[in-house]
Amino acid sequence: MPQQLRSAYRHERTAEGRTIAEKVIDSFPTCPVHEIAHLGRTLQQRREAFLAYFDTGRASNGGTEAVNGLIELHRRIARGFRNRDNYRLRMLLIAGGLTSSHLR
Numbered sequence: 001m002p003q004q005l006r007s008a009y010r011h012e013r014t015a016e017g018r019t020i021a022e023k024v025i026d027s028f029p030t031c032p033v034h035e036i037a038h039l040g041r042t043l044q045q046r047r048e049a050f051l052a053y054f055d056t057g058r059a060s061n062g063g064t065e066a067v068n069g070l071i072e073l074h075r076r077i078a079r080g081f082r083n084r085d086n087y088r089l090r091m092l093l094i095a096g097g098l099t100s101s102h103l104r
Helices: 002-010 014-030 034-045 047-055 062-077 084-095
Strands: none
Touching (some): 034 047
């Protein structure tokens, strides 16, 4: 069953990928494996947002979420930063946003 979900994302034609994804959304909630059934219920609740991937040229906010996760991790690690400029530079450094020649 999880292979069906992967094949929806990997399908070269988004319209057919969407059709596969719709079948997945309809079939996962009845799966006897608890975790997959739970995923199916979550996908049903977020059906519109989940299927939007296939209608927007495969757009996603995955990159933004990844950078945000790194920033949140380093914010927790940096607890106690008192200098706002140093904090900002640290966040740019971990997110790959510093491109100064002396950093190469």
